[in-house]
Amino acid sequence: MSATFAPVSKNIPAPVPDASATPAPSGLEITVPVREESSAPGWFLARSEAAWSEFQKLPTPGIKDEHWRYSSAKKIELADHTPAAAPTEAQSQAALSATEGLKDRTARFVFVNDTLVDSDTAALPAGVVCVNFAEALESHSDVLKQHFMQREMTLGSAKFAALHLAHVKAGTVIIVPKNVVIEKPVEIFHWVVGDHAAIFPHTLIVAGDNAQVSVVDHYRSLEGEGGLSIAIADLVGGSNSSITYAACQELADDAQALHLSSISAGRDARVKSFQVQLGASFSRSESVSDLVGQGARSDMLSVSLPIGEQVVDQRTLQNHKAPHASSDLLYKNALYGRSRTIFSGLITVDDGAHYTDAYQTCRNLVNSAEAEANSLPGLEINADQVKCSHGATSGPISDEELFYLKARGIPDGESRKLIIEGFLADVLARFGNSEVLDTLVARIDEKLERAV
Known part of the structure; x- marks a missing residue:
């Protein structure tokens, strides 16, 4: 699928400045997506067009919106961004040179400004579909029609999801047939380059009954100023399947x-999702787990390390719809400088979802008197015989721990770094893949060197 975007007309005369008037929309707010000579199916084109209309109608969430409590949707500066231009050959080569991924992987995709510049799928097992989004629209339209963005966005970002659907043209679709096990991860890189360029990556993973797959998404900047990524991942686990997914934002x-x-986790399915937030001045993640099959399990993990004035906004929903299902959420944030984190999580247990076992934990380690951590955990239980708990803590590094390390000749900065690494270790360990773990630890070390 190819897509171009209509430029803003230059023939419209500039309005007379009026301090009392509302500023005219610009950037992504008026950049109409045009899909010329597209081979995409009719249902997708219709949904894309409807999404653009919905985006224009929906208001930007305001300060009174409960889903944006302690945060601000205005930090996502749509007026300052336009869809990323196709990369030049030099930019593509620069991104490929900077792509240092896993040595032990099954497949790899590299996108630059929503353009596929490299892929390697030779090691995939027979029968597995692992293609870029544009190709999937042509060859596996029925699967996309069934699973692509089927859940209503209920955590506050419906407007941004509509913008994503209106502009999406790149990403990866992975369909694993029944009983097929992919032992090594599929790794995907999304690079953004250019001043105020916006990308809209999409990842769709569908695991059949008894299938197994692991996927790692990377979001990175090559150069330029003020890039924007509005990314969506749909994870669908069939009966007794296993999906492990990581989104690493840098x-x-x-x-x-x-x-x-x-x-969406079916009967006895196991889905593990991991959010890593290391970059961006403002980042927001919304993660929803629907446990729709009896015996399903969801593990929701996150690590963030904001420094300076970075803001990390996290919203979650553990939605138990079937009995005997379990979910466990563990989010950890280590804050420096004047950074802020917001965590708002909810566990819901539907009527009839008996014997639910659900946990929700958010821990914040505050390394500055000016840093701020906000946590809002919650429960909504409508069934009997359930075991649910939630909790959140915030506090500085213990003086005793610092004294113990410094008394042994370890400088203050290095001591804090060691304590933070220990604080985050259990979340990283739960992810499971040793090579991915080593890569994440190295990235966290690099960020800590800037913070201490």
Whole structure:
């Protein structure tokens, strides 16, 4: 699928400045998506067009919106961004040179400004579909029609999801047939380059009954200023399937990032999702787990390390719809400088979802008197015989721990770094993949060197 975007007309005369008037929309707010000579199916084109209309109608969430409590949707600067231009050959080569991924992987995709510049799928097992989004629209339209963005966005970012659907043209679709096990991860890189460029990556993973797959998404900046990523991941687990998914956001310090993930876990399915927030001036993640099958399990993990004036906004929903299902959420944030984190999570247990076992934990380690951590955990239980708990803590590094390390000749900065690494270790360990774990630890070390 190819897509172009209509430019803003230059023949319209500039309005006379009026201090009392509302500023005219610009950037993504008026950049109409045009899909010329597209081979995409009719249902997708219709949904894309409807999404653009919905985006224009929906208001930007305001300060009174409960889903944006302690945060601000205005930090996602739509007026300052336009859809990323196709990369030049030099930019593509620069991104490929900077792509240092896993050595032990099954497949790899590299996108630059929503354009596929490299892929390697030779090691995939027979029968597995692992293709870019544009190709999937042509060859597996029926699967996309069934699973692509089928869940209503209920955590506050419906407007941004509509913008994503209106502009999406890149990403990866992975369909694993029944009983097929992919032992090594599929790794995907999304690079953004250019001043105020916006990308709209999409990842769709469908695991059949008894299938197994692991996927790692990377979001990174190559150069330029103020990049924007509005990314969505749909994870669908069939009966007794296993999906492990990680989204690692390492955009430039002045970028903005929004990542929306939707999980549907069938009977006895196991889905593990991991959010890593290391970059961007403002990042927001919305993660929903729908446990629709009896015996399903969802593990929701996150690590963030904001420094300076970075803001990390996290919203979650563990939605138990079937009996004997379990979910466990563990989010950990280590804050420096004047950074802020917001965590708002809810566990819901539907009528009839008996014997639910659900946990929700958010821990914040505050390393500055000016840093701020906000936590709003919640429960909504409508069934009997359930075991649910939630909790959140915030506090500084213990003076005793610092004294213990410094008394042994370890400088203050290095002591704090060691304590933070220990604080985050259990979340990283639960992810499971040793090579991915080593890569994440190295990235966290690099961020800590800037913070201490």
